[in-house]
Amino acid sequence: MNAPKPKYRHTVMLVDDEPGISKAIQRILRREGLNILTAQSGPQALDMLKNRETMISLIISDHRMPEMTGAQFLSQARKIVPDAIRFLLTGYSEMDAIIQAVNQGRIHRYLTKPWQDDDLLLQVRQALEQFELTMENKRLLALTARQNAKLKELNHGLEAKVAERTKEIEQKNLQLSALNKELESSFHNTVRSFASLLQMQTPILAGHGRRVSAMAREIALEMNLEQNETTNIEIAALLHDMARLEVARSKHLIPVSQWSLEDQEKYRQHPAEGQAMVRLIGKLDHVGLLIRSHHERCDGKGFPDGLDRFSIPLGAKIIAVADYYDMVVHLEKDKNEAVIAYLKKKPGAGSMNKQILLKKAAIQFIKENSGVIFDALAVEAFLACLSQKGTAGAREKEVGIKQLKPGMVLSRAIYSAKGQYLLPYDTELSEGYIVRLRKIAEGAGLGPIHVLLN
Numbered sequence: 001m002n003a004p005k006p007k008y009r010h011t012v013m014l015v016d017d018e019p020g021i022s023k024a025i026q027r028i029l030r031r032e033g034l035n036i037l038t039a040q041s042g043p044q045a046l047d048m049l050k051n052r053e054t055m056i057s058l059i060i061s062d063h064r065m066p067e068m069t070g071a072q073f074l075s076q077a078r079k080i081v082p083d084a085i086r087f088l089l090t091g092y093s094e095m096d097a098i099i100q101a102v103n104q105g106r107i108h109r110y111l112t113k114p115w116q117d118d119d120l121l122l123q124v125r126q127a128l129e130q131f132e133l134t135m136e137n138k139r140l141l142a143l144t145a146r147q148n149a150k151l152k153e154l155n156h157g158l159e160a161k162v163a164e165r166t167k168e169i170e171q172k173n174l175q176l177s178a179l180n181k182e183l184e185s186s187f188h189n190t191v192r193s194f195a196s197l198l199q200m201q202t203p204i205l206a207g208h209g210r211r212v213s214a215m216a217r218e219i220a221l222e223m224n225l226e227q228n229e230t231t232n233i234e235i236a237a238l239l240h241d242m243a244r245l246e247v248a249r250s251k252h253l254i255p256v257s258q259w260s261l262e263d264q265e266k267y268r269q270h271p272a273e274g275q276a277m278v279r280l281i282g283k284l285d286h287v288g289l290l291i292r293s294h295h296e297r298c299d300g301k302g303f304p305d306g307l308d309r310f311s312i313p314l315g316a317k318i319i320a321v322a323d324y325y326d327m328v329v330h331l332e333k334d335k336n337e338a339v340i341a342y343l344k345k346k347p348g349a350g351s352m353n354k355q356i357l358l359k360k361a362a363i364q365f366i367k368e369n370s371g372v373i374f375d376a377l378a379v380e381a382f383l384a385c386l387s388q389k390g391t392a393g394a395r396e397k398e399v400g401i402k403q404l405k406p407g408m409v410l411s412r413a414i415y416s417a418k419g420q421y422l423l424p425y426d427t428e429l430s431e432g433y434i435v436r437l438r439k440i441a442e443g444a445g446l447g448p449i450h451v452l453l454n
Helices: 019-032 042-050 070-080 095-104 117-201 208-222 227-239 242-251 261-278 282-293 314-329 335-345 347-351 354-368 376-388 431-442
Strands: 011-015 035-039 058-062 085-090 109-112 396-399 421-423 449-452
Touching: 011 019, 011 042, 019 035, 019 117, 035 042, 042 058, 042 070, 058 070, 058 117, 070 085, 085 117, 109 117, 117 227, 208 227, 208 314, 208 376, 227 261, 227 282, 227 314, 242 261, 261 282, 282 314, 314 354, 314 376, 335 347, 335 354, 347 354, 354 376, 421 431
Parallel strands: 011 035, 011 058, 058 085, 085 109
Antiparallel strands: 396 449
């Protein structure tokens, strides 16, 4: 059986005071391709180890030698070449020497004299394989240590780069977030400006969209809807009646049942036409759906599509409640139906203040038609808003130009004294806005200024 090819050019040291023993072992190992060093005493061998120019893989030492025993020599040799494999040659009767060598020199194996050549060769081969494994293990450990040190250095640098990059990304995200917020604010202000301009064309409905929008937003917040959905509801409520402005100019206070069939049909189609007006604006797709459905009823008798309670979008249900309340209380449309129904239950209420009567009549009508015309959950949230915060109109006040302060929020759009549109409602006043408004007030003059109460 062929021995495996060694990975190293091994050097074996033979230490024996009898040259014949060393020569005999040399003859056995001559075909192994080994570099062999010989010494005739322990001190001589130690000197050779100290001055060696090559790595020693295996030391085979006789035990009985003058000046220094094999056990003593191997004990000191271990300090010089700790990785070398150590063999001790002993006679059969030298058990005490073997124990001493194991304890002091930590020999790996002992060989008895006389030996079997094949056995000796096998032992040497195995010892050299063991040495190669030891060297490979040390090499791998050293390599691992170097790589770990390098990885640690790289990781430290990488962590620094990641931290730096993360900081840059966070800063970019903050900038993008601020930019998106600014764009979103500009978009919403554009929508509000558009709504204010439309209402200028129909004074009868002035403030209606704004009030319905503010109330619908309060209801949505009471129902804990997500911010994006709340914003869509707010915008849809602001624009919900923009397609009925033409009809509203001439038919506002006349019951729908007394309109011509043509006008009735126009009125019933205005939600769909309102959706069509915003359809081409990508960000208003959902808003358009809410506008289309705000006249649907839970009993399926609404228009334009006759949807049942399960098919009507929640935002449209919210707008329907806020729209009806504002129509009765502020525009006095459909007030007769609501007031008559209220006075039937409260006969003595006819003498109360008109505005209070309209509010109570509208609230009672909404309550009684919860689950029929209006969505029950939307009605519940609406009533909670009234009891906790009051209506949108009750949360604003008119102020003079000298009372304006940065941070105030407009509850209505601002116009010049000549009717020129200046700022949309829901604008937060800055020092710059206030300075410009004061200049306009000194010149052309300003219309009324309304701000939200804190």
